Amino acid sequence: MEDLNFRAIEEKWQKRWLEEKVFEPKREDKPKFYITVAFPYLSGHLHVGHARTYTIPDVIARFKRMQGYNVLFPMGWHITGAPIVGIAERIKNRDPKTIRIYHDVYKVPEEILWKFEDPKEIVKYFMKAARETFIRAGFSVDWSREFHTTSLFPPFSKFIEWQFWTLKDMGLVVKGAHRVRWDPVVGTPLGDHDIMEGEDVQILEYVIIKFILEENDEEIYMPAATLRPETVYGVTNMWLNPEAIYVKAKVRRGNREETWIISKEAAYKLSFQDREIEVIEEFKGERLIGKYVKNPITGDEVIILPAEFVDPDNATGVVMSVPAHAPFDHVALEDLKKETEILLKYDIDPRVVEEISYIPLIKLEGYGEFPAVEEVEKLGVKSQKDDEKLEEATKNIYKAEYHKGVFKIEPYAGKPVQEVKDLIAKELQEKGIAEIMYEFAEKPVISRFGNQAVIKIIHDQWFIDYGNPEWKEKAREALANMTIYPESRRTQFEAVIDWLDKKACARKVGLGTPLPWDPEWVIESLSDSTIYMAYYTISRHINKLREEGRLDPEKLDREFFDYLFGEEFSEEREKELAEKTGIPAEIIHEMKEEFEYWYPLDWRCSAKDLIPNHLTFFIFNHVAIFRKGHWPRGIAVNGFGTLEGKKMSKSKGNVLNFIDAINENGADVVRLYIMSLAEHDSDFDWRRKEVGKLRKQVERFYELVSEFAEYEAKPTELKDIDRWMLHRLNKAIEGATRGLEEFRTRTAVQWAFYSVLNDLRWYLRRTEGRDDEAKRYVLRTLADVWVRLMASFTPHISEELWEKLGGEGFVSLAKWPEPNPEWWNETIELEEEYVKNLIEDIKEIIRVAKIEDAKRAYIYTAPEWKWRVAEVVAEKRDFREAMSELMKDPEMRKHGKEISKMIQRLIKDRAFEIKRIDEEKALREAKDFIEKELGLEIIINPEVDKGGKKKQAMPMKPAVFVE
Known part of the structure; x- marks a missing residue:
C-alpha cells in the first residue's frame, strides 16, 4: 500500500465540515450537550501539552454528537493581561532571549516579528495561527461563536462590564489593602497568568520578632523572621551570615520610627510592605558576630554566631536559633563546636558555644526533652551537608509538634501548640515586639516581563472577595452537586474554596476591559474569564449583527x-430593549432562548494547574450571578505533557508546537496518540519514536477497513469463531462507550482501537484460508462499527472510510454504535480464551522441557466431577460447607480424597469465578487451527494416560503431554 496522504484527507474533510457548517448547532427538539474548554492565552503557539487539553473536549463532543445529542463546542481567544504587553516591550528592547523564542521556537517570520513591538500585532498573528491549528487538528468547533477578550472586542467587553457591575452591587468586588505579587519594575500586580516562573509558589506569613542590640547607647532592633513564633522562648543564640551585606536602616511605619538591622535584600522587599526604609549604612554580617542581643520576651542575652546557611534573600536574613526544636539549629551548633578556628576568628571563646544549654518548650509523645536532637540521631544526620535528611527531620518535627505538641512554658503551659502559636503571635504584635513580613516560599518568582517579583501591600486595590462566607457556602453547594473527573480532585476543589480570600482583580497595565466605575484600572485575565461560557450562547447572534453593521456595542448596557x-x-x-439597543426584538428573543436552551453548562474542561484559580473562580462566579438551575454540572481535569521525558520549556527550546506535530504525523495520529497515553489528570510523555509506530498502526486500520469495504454484509450462518469476533466487538463498543462517558480517553482508545485491532488479528489468524460469506459478513460488519468507534479519535480518516463504506452523510453525525444483544456470547469468549491459553501452555512446555522435534500433544480435559467441585466451591467459598455439600452425592464420594485436596487448592487460589464450557467441543472445533499453530498432531482425550497426566486436568486448565 502506498503511503497514506493524511494531509490531503484532512484538508478534504475540514473543507467540507466548514462549508456545510456541520458543527454549528441550532436549537432543536432533542437533548443538548454543552461542553467548553479554557480558551488559550495567545502569547505564542500551542504546544503538544496544550493539544491534550483541547483534544479531550473535542473527542467527547464528537462522541455525544454521535449519541444523538445537540452538541455545542465553541471557542474563543484570551488576550487579556500583561504578558503580551511584556513580550512587545522585550521585543522593542531587542531582548535576545525573547527574540530567539519567537524566531526559533515559534518560527515567526522576521518581517512579522518586528511588528510585535505592538501587542495588537502579537494578538492578531497568534489568533490566526491558533484558529488554523484548531481547524487542522479537526476540532468540531462552532466557529460562528468565535470572539476574543479585551476592549479590542467591544461586545464582549460590555459583557464583562455587566459581570463586574453585578458583582459590585452584591458587595463581592471591594476596595482595600491586600498583599499581592508585584512586578517592581513595571509597577503592576501579578496574577497567576502573569508569572513566567514560580506561579505556584506559596506566600508565607513570617512573624519578625525584634531582638534588641545595644550599640553606642542606641537601641537597635534585629528582627528575626520565624514561622514558629512560639519557639521564641527557646532561643539560645542568633545566626547571621558573616559574608552577607546587612544594613542599618530607619524603618517608618505609620507614626512609628525604629532603627533596624536586616539584610540588604530584606530592606528592599520590606519597602513594598507598608514601610518606608531609609538605609543609614551597609556592612558585612561579620561586624556583628560575637555581639549579644536581648530576647524581647525572656530578657535573655544571646550571642550572635556565624552561619553561612543563612540566606540574606530569605525574609530578614536574621535567624533565631532554637536547637531543642529545630534540627538545622542543633546540627549547625554541633558543627560549629568542631570549628574552633572560625570562633577564634571572631574572638568568640569556644567554651561559650560548648556551654549553650538547650531550652525544652514542647512536650511531644514519643520524644524526650529535645525532639530535634532525637530526630537528627534517628535519621543519621552527620552535618549540615545532609540537606535532604535535615529537611525531612525539620518537616517531621514541625508537623508533629504543631499537631500533637503541648506547650510547657507559662502562661501557656498545657495548651496545644497550634493554639499557642496564634496566641503568642497576636500578643507579640499587640506589644509592638513583632510584625508581619510576607515572603515567597521559594525563589525565584519571575514575571512575564522578565523581572523578579516581590510581595507588595497594595492600598486602594480592587478585589473580588472570595473570602465572603455566604458566597463560599454557595460554591460548596454547587461543587457538591457537580460531577468531577477524576473524583479524587474534589478534595482539592474543596480546599481551594476554603482558603480562597480576596483576590486582586484589576491591573494598571496590560490588555483588558477597563473597570467600568474606575477605568484607570484594567480587569485582569483570571477575572474576565469565569463566565464567558454564557456569552458563547449569544455570540453567534452578536457576531452576525456585527458583520451586518447592525450593532452598536455601547448600547449593550446592563439591562440588556x-x-x-x-x-x-x-x-x-x-421591545423596550430593541428600542434602546437597535437590535430587533425577535433577535433579542432568540438570544434569550439560546441561553436558556444551552445552559447550564454540562462540562468545563482544563488542566489541573487551573484548579487553584480559574476552575474554582468559575464555580464562584456562576453561583453569584446565575440562578441555581444554571449552575455548572461538571468539571473534567487533565494532566500535563512532557517531551521525550523532559518538561517542555520555551526558553530551553524543548517544545514541540501542536501544528508542527500535525505537520509531521497527521492530525489523526497526533489525536489518537495523545488520547491513548494517559487517563484523566495523569501526565503524558510525547515520544517521537512511539508516534511513528502508531502511525503505522493507523495506516493498517485504514488499509483493513478499505479492504473490508469491498465486502457485502449479508447475514448468514456463522461459525463459533465468527460469533466470538462479534461478541468481542460488542465488548469494544461497551468499553469505549463507558470510557468516553467518564472522560477516560485512554481506556476508550484501548477498547476502540487496540482491542479491536488485536481481536481482528486473532480472528484473521483463526480464519486464515477461509473465504466464505460468514467471514465477509463479519469483516464488513466490523468495518462499519469500527469506523464509528474511531470517528471521535481519528475523524478525518474515519470520514474517508465512511465514504468508502457507502455510509450516509458524515460519520461525524452518524449513530454511535451500540452493543447488539444477539452478539453477546460469554461462553464462546471463554472457549476461545481456553484455546489461546492452551496453545501458549504447549509452547511453554516445549520450551521448558527442551523437547526437540515434538510430534504430538495429548490433551486431557477435566472430568465432570471436577467441574461439579469447582462450581460448589465457587458458591460456598468455605471448605467444610463445600465438602459437606459434595459428600451428599454417592458418585462424588468415590473421589473423596481427591475432592478434599482440590477444594483446599481452589480456596487457597481463591478460584471462585467459574463459568462452565464444553472443553472437548472447543478443542475439537479448533483442532485444525491448534495443529497448524503448533506444527503438532493434537490428540484429544485419548484412552491411554500418557505420562500419567490425565489426573492433573482441571476445569479450564487441561492436562498436556507432549512427545
Missing part, C-alpha cells in the same frame, strides 16, 4: 445582559 441572563421571558422587555 440582565434580561438575557437573569430575567423571565417578556415580550414587553424585548
Whole structure:
C-alpha cells in the first residue's frame, strides 16, 4: 500500500465540515450537550501539552454528537493581561532571549516579528495561527461563536462590564489593602497568568520578632523572621551570615520610627510592605558576630554566631536559633563546636558555644526533652551537608509538634501548640515586639516581563472577595452537586474554596476591559474569564449583527445582559430593549432562548494547574450571578505533557508546537496518540519514536477497513469463531462507550482501537484460508462499527472510510454504535480464551522441557466431577460447607480424597469465578487451527494416560503431554 496522504484527507474533510457548517448547532427538539474548554492565552503557539487539553473536549463532543445529542463546542481567544504587553516591550528592547523564542521556537517570520513591538500585532498573528491549528487538528468547533477578550472586542467587553457591575452591587468586588505579587519594575500586580516562573509558589506569613542590640547607647532592633513564633522562648543564640551585606536602616511605619538591622535584600522587599526604609549604612554580617542581643520576651542575652546557611534573600536574613526544636539549629551548633578556628576568628571563646544549654518548650509523645536532637540521631544526620535528611527531620518535627505538641512554658503551659502559636503571635504584635513580613516560599518568582517579583501591600486595590462566607457556602453547594473527573480532585476543589480570600482583580497595565466605575484600572485575565461560557450562547447572534453593521456595542448596557441572563421571558422587555439597543426584538428573543436552551453548562474542561484559580473562580462566579438551575454540572481535569521525558520549556527550546506535530504525523495520529497515553489528570510523555509506530498502526486500520469495504454484509450462518469476533466487538463498543462517558480517553482508545485491532488479528489468524460469506459478513460488519468507534479519535480518516463504506452523510453525525444483544456470547469468549491459553501452555512446555522435534500433544480435559467441585466451591467459598455439600452425592464420594485436596487448592487460589464450557467441543472445533499453530498432531482425550497426566486436568486448565 502506498503511503497514506493524511494531509490531503484532512484538508478534504475540514473543507467540507466548514462549508456545510456541520458543527454549528441550532436549537432543536432533542437533548443538548454543552461542553467548553479554557480558551488559550495567545502569547505564542500551542504546544503538544496544550493539544491534550483541547483534544479531550473535542473527542467527547464528537462522541455525544454521535449519541444523538445537540452538541455545542465553541471557542474563543484570551488576550487579556500583561504578558503580551511584556513580550512587545522585550521585543522593542531587542531582548535576545525573547527574540530567539519567537524566531526559533515559534518560527515567526522576521518581517512579522518586528511588528510585535505592538501587542495588537502579537494578538492578531497568534489568533490566526491558533484558529488554523484548531481547524487542522479537526476540532468540531462552532466557529460562528468565535470572539476574543479585551476592549479590542467591544461586545464582549460590555459583557464583562455587566459581570463586574453585578458583582459590585452584591458587595463581592471591594476596595482595600491586600498583599499581592508585584512586578517592581513595571509597577503592576501579578496574577497567576502573569508569572513566567514560580506561579505556584506559596506566600508565607513570617512573624519578625525584634531582638534588641545595644550599640553606642542606641537601641537597635534585629528582627528575626520565624514561622514558629512560639519557639521564641527557646532561643539560645542568633545566626547571621558573616559574608552577607546587612544594613542599618530607619524603618517608618505609620507614626512609628525604629532603627533596624536586616539584610540588604530584606530592606528592599520590606519597602513594598507598608514601610518606608531609609538605609543609614551597609556592612558585612561579620561586624556583628560575637555581639549579644536581648530576647524581647525572656530578657535573655544571646550571642550572635556565624552561619553561612543563612540566606540574606530569605525574609530578614536574621535567624533565631532554637536547637531543642529545630534540627538545622542543633546540627549547625554541633558543627560549629568542631570549628574552633572560625570562633577564634571572631574572638568568640569556644567554651561559650560548648556551654549553650538547650531550652525544652514542647512536650511531644514519643520524644524526650529535645525532639530535634532525637530526630537528627534517628535519621543519621552527620552535618549540615545532609540537606535532604535535615529537611525531612525539620518537616517531621514541625508537623508533629504543631499537631500533637503541648506547650510547657507559662502562661501557656498545657495548651496545644497550634493554639499557642496564634496566641503568642497576636500578643507579640499587640506589644509592638513583632510584625508581619510576607515572603515567597521559594525563589525565584519571575514575571512575564522578565523581572523578579516581590510581595507588595497594595492600598486602594480592587478585589473580588472570595473570602465572603455566604458566597463560599454557595460554591460548596454547587461543587457538591457537580460531577468531577477524576473524583479524587474534589478534595482539592474543596480546599481551594476554603482558603480562597480576596483576590486582586484589576491591573494598571496590560490588555483588558477597563473597570467600568474606575477605568484607570484594567480587569485582569483570571477575572474576565469565569463566565464567558454564557456569552458563547449569544455570540453567534452578536457576531452576525456585527458583520451586518447592525450593532452598536455601547448600547449593550446592563439591562440588556440582565434580561438575557437573569430575567423571565417578556415580550414587553424585548421591545423596550430593541428600542434602546437597535437590535430587533425577535433577535433579542432568540438570544434569550439560546441561553436558556444551552445552559447550564454540562462540562468545563482544563488542566489541573487551573484548579487553584480559574476552575474554582468559575464555580464562584456562576453561583453569584446565575440562578441555581444554571449552575455548572461538571468539571473534567487533565494532566500535563512532557517531551521525550523532559518538561517542555520555551526558553530551553524543548517544545514541540501542536501544528508542527500535525505537520509531521497527521492530525489523526497526533489525536489518537495523545488520547491513548494517559487517563484523566495523569501526565503524558510525547515520544517521537512511539508516534511513528502508531502511525503505522493507523495506516493498517485504514488499509483493513478499505479492504473490508469491498465486502457485502449479508447475514448468514456463522461459525463459533465468527460469533466470538462479534461478541468481542460488542465488548469494544461497551468499553469505549463507558470510557468516553467518564472522560477516560485512554481506556476508550484501548477498547476502540487496540482491542479491536488485536481481536481482528486473532480472528484473521483463526480464519486464515477461509473465504466464505460468514467471514465477509463479519469483516464488513466490523468495518462499519469500527469506523464509528474511531470517528471521535481519528475523524478525518474515519470520514474517508465512511465514504468508502457507502455510509450516509458524515460519520461525524452518524449513530454511535451500540452493543447488539444477539452478539453477546460469554461462553464462546471463554472457549476461545481456553484455546489461546492452551496453545501458549504447549509452547511453554516445549520450551521448558527442551523437547526437540515434538510430534504430538495429548490433551486431557477435566472430568465432570471436577467441574461439579469447582462450581460448589465457587458458591460456598468455605471448605467444610463445600465438602459437606459434595459428600451428599454417592458418585462424588468415590473421589473423596481427591475432592478434599482440590477444594483446599481452589480456596487457597481463591478460584471462585467459574463459568462452565464444553472443553472437548472447543478443542475439537479448533483442532485444525491448534495443529497448524503448533506444527503438532493434537490428540484429544485419548484412552491411554500418557505420562500419567490425565489426573492433573482441571476445569479450564487441561492436562498436556507432549512427545
